[in-house]
Amino acid sequence: MQIAVLGTGEVGRRLASRFVEVGHRVVLGSRTADNAEAHAWAGETGSAHGTFAEAAAFGEVVVNATGGLVTKAVLEAAGAQNLAGKVVIDVSNALDFSNGFPPDAVTFDGVGVAEMIQRDFPQARVVKTLNTMNNKVMARPDLVPGDHVVFLSGDDAEAKATTAGLLRDMGWRDAQILDLGGISTSRATEQFVILWVHMNGGLGDGSGMWNIAVQQGASED
Numbered sequence: 001m002q003i004a005v006l007g008t009g010e011v012g013r014r015l016a017s018r019f020v021e022v023g024h025r026v027v028l029g030s031r032t033a034d035n036a037e038a039h040a041w042a043g044e045t046g047s048a049h050g051t052f053a054e055a056a057a058f059g060e061v062v063v064n065a066t067g068g069l070v071t072k073a074v075l076e077a078a079g080a081q082n083l084a085g086k087v088v089i090d091v092s093n094a095l096d097f098s099n100g101f102p103p104d105a106v107t108f109d110g111v112g113v114a115e116m117i118q119r120d121f122p123q124a125r126v127v128k129t130l131n132t133m134n135n136k137v138m139a140r141p142d143l144v145p146g147d148h149v150v151f152l153s154g155d156d157a158e159a160k161a162t163t164a165g166l167l168r169d170m171g172w173r174d175a176q177i178l179d180l181g182g183i184s185t186s187r188a189t190e191q192f193v194i195l196w197v198h199m200n201g202g203l204g205d206g207s208g209m210w211n212i213a214v215q216q217g218a219s220e221d
């Protein structure tokens, strides 16, 4: 599959690298074409490099790996026409550190980042996933033992199936993929990140090499 990864931060590089490793073709997108650092990173990850618009035009699937506070600007630069009809996988969180640590999880007129993308780019088929864990775990779930979970939120069932396929390519098992429902459910996962921050602080080394699991009991009825 041809995948655009918008964002050259740790998350974008990690996902780009893993997608290439499992057989996909990736263009890593950044603001400018002459970003030498991003160009070098693309080389390291085995992907190509281009502007947000060039990457999005290339992608059959477009991954948003930029901060939630700049996501709208990034997707506007990518171009609504380059997102139309495509699966847009949003792995972002919108964190405001202006009051120090811990950050606040920001909403946009009451909605989360993924909902905002779906609202403002209605022809995109937005799926929220992977934002509830460290990027190393996103790309290599086998690094954490057990049936720890990754959430899916989105209004388009086919887009969620495509996304689940990419998750499986990275090593996620069906038992670990928990479909929460429509895109509005993603807001709760974006708010979860604050709990993640506190848990990470409380888990000893703060390495992020952990994830949440769901244990279900038998119904009493």
Ligand SMILES: NC(=O)c1ccc[n+]([C@@H]2O[C@H](COP(=O)([O-])OP(=O)(O)OC[C@H]3O[C@@H](n4cnc5c(N)ncnc54)[C@H](OP(=O)(O)O)[C@@H]3O)[C@@H](O)[C@H]2O)c1
Binding pocket: 006, 007, 008, 009, 010, 011, 012, 029, 030, 031, 032, 035, 038, 065, 066, 067, 068, 070, 073, 074, 091, 092, 093, 094, 095, 130, 131, 132, 133, 134, 135, 136
């Ligand atoms: N770190 C984790 O393990 C983790 C886990 C879960 C979710 N997340 C979420 O994943 C996302 C990516 O995080 P990250 O740390 O990898 O990357 P990041 O530093 O948040 O984002 C880097 C990208 O943002 C672009 N950018 C920065 N300022 C911009 C602006 N004003 N306008 C347009 N674009 C701008 C940069 O463009 P250039 O390339 O042009 O510089 C770069 O491509 C975030 O939403 C984060 O909350 C992170």
